Amino acid sequence: MPEVSIEINGRKLNVAKAIDISLPIDFSLPHERAWYIGPSSRKAVVLGDWVGSTEAGGSVNFFNLQLNPHAHGTHIETEWHVHHHRQMYPAMDQWFLNGYLFTAEGKTNEALDLRGLWPVLPKNTEALVIRTLPNPPSKASMQYSQTHPPYLAPADAEKIARQGISVLLIDLPSVDPEQDGGLLAAHKSFWKHQTKNSGQQALIGELLYIPDRIDDGEYAVHIQHPAMINDAVPARIFLIPFL
Template sequence: MTAVDFHIGPRVYRIDSSNYFDLSIPVAFDGAGLSAFGLPPAGVSTVENAWFVGDTRRGGSCNVKEYQFIPHCHGTHTECVGHIVDQEVLVTEILKDAWIPATLISVKVENGADCPETYIPHKADDDRLITRRTLIEKLTSLDDEDFHQALIIRTLPNSPSKRTWRYVTAPYFSNEAVAEIVRRGVEHLLVDIPSVDRMEDEGRLSNHRLFWELPPDAHDLNLCKAPFRTITEFIFAADNIPDGYCLLELQVAPFLGDAVPSRPLVYPVEVP
């Protein structure tokens, strides 16, 4: 055990740096991995030409592969406002915090027909929504604002099939739920779904815009009030990870893009 003490305001907390949970879903290149929006899974091919073959099983001197994948669709990824604006914004420029106080909660989704909350442009009766009232219920007992810099949301039921599912439809947030997340000062939102928005939404991405405080249908970064926030999608928080406060280490690949593969690690927090 390597104990690390840290301060949040006047209070002291402790983590064991060797005791953490990995929330990432790796990008699989064997054809059996995760995918979304009706796209095929990630793929891989051997690099070869007239004088070289990158496969030792075929007589090559070494293995050299070309990997084909889409960060938004094929594994855990972190995205920034560059996802929806005309200007180039890079995740690696936005994400500055090495350690982030976080709260992890588990929520049940609600049927659209039973939910009074709304979504732009529309919701269907059989849609599954993460709602404001569910978030408030869960955060009533986890209301320490110091740990709301990041919010990690696990949807129930929590099947391991989330690691390999081919998503055509998926749960998403009501607009009221995202507004509540913004009201609580969350800067980093982590979810185990393909998108915070409905997968078929006429390209409106209303929840992305609410989170980054960008006007409806706008694509100008200068109109964005919260470009410092990030969204991490396609996490998987196993059942043995308890709800509660933790310290988040959000590792991202050094890719220059609006969305990059990421590896969120969470460390349970103790009071020494």
């Protein structure tokens, strides 16, 4: 594979070795990934005698899609997720962010242990990616509904924000407990305590998958998303190693 390098703030990264850490919206999955609402669906449009499916004899494939960004795949979300008066659709103001991947121990329905993060977190980190253990390959197709995964303590979400981090990414369905009575305390804490140093809109991304072969450490983070006006949108997220 050819080397394609870009220099960001004096550091080179090899975009040819970008690592996709997102989970697609997979219409073949028989279940949702989280939040109890059932699987996504893809149905051919039918207009009179015409059907939008080449398999069914139509001239083209022309499907209607039913999906929920929060429930069916990797997504990014804004404060609009928890505040109706702050309607803003997710948008990346920077092509590449200084990122850091950290692996945390997680236990069912308990806060993640981030004590090992603070001594190693680089001061210039703009995007934090949290991988949780256990991390089997089956996690990539897991149904999280009613499993009560671990979550972030609101105090840790505040500390992350105060470090100047504007993009918080995690491989779980939510940074908050599955059932918390609607508090969403970690979401709110992260957005409330933003320092705004980076100028990047503060975003939370959830339902990623980071294989064990990827080492903890510094990466550039690149996020792609559709131009969709909603509190959350599907996203494709990459870690790009520095040279």
